[in-house]
Amino acid sequence: MDAIDEKIIAELTRNARIPHAELAARVLLSRNAVRQRIERLERQGHIAGYTIVRPGETAGADVVSALVLVYRQDRMRGGDVLAALKRIPEVVTCEILSGDFDIMVRLEAASLERVRGIWEEIAQMPGVRDTVTALTLSRVVNRPRGSASSAEEE
Structure with missing residues (x-):
């Protein structure tokens, strides 16, 4: 993982639904390059999944x-x-x-x-x-x- 991967993960942590185009603008890459990096991070296990947290629930209660x-x-x-x-x-x-x-x-x-x-x-x-x-x-x-x-x- 490099500094750009770290920035991508930080942005996805803040908002997992951020559009690739917006994420690309924030990390100064093309939309396609961001998509490829996200897929690689998923394959390597750096991104293990995305979750839904409802109001009043605690994320990761079973962790x-x-x-x-x-x-x-x-x-x-x-x-x-x-x-x-x-x-x-x-x-x-x-x-x-x-x-x-x-x-x-x-x-x-x-x-x-x-x-x-x-x-x-x-x-x-x-x-x-x-x-x-x-x-x-x-x-x-x-x-x-x-x-x-x-x-x-x-």
Whole structure:
């Protein structure tokens, strides 16, 4: 995946129904090039599907979510770890941190077994020294990007 693929995914995350022509204008490609990239991203598993969320429902209610905090062996030369994390479709967020941990990864997977498999994959990556994993028990706030007023309560 390159920077344009990342932009396409970001735009589709904001609006999965965006017309290819409009998406093409936003990422500075032709409509046909955008269509081909989307098809490739789907084949490679970077786009696993599109969903409908009805008002009042929680998206991904049947998804297992986890945080994996990663210690790298070398903070300054850990690009291979980041590249490998980008290739895992269930990684929905990957952030470089200051402080004790180097990377925070949020996973959203179809099962606990898949979370365990991804954790094992991350722990065995060259350049990873250690990991700490926490499963999400419940989501108290789930705000769409750019929205400060759409909190969910339990």
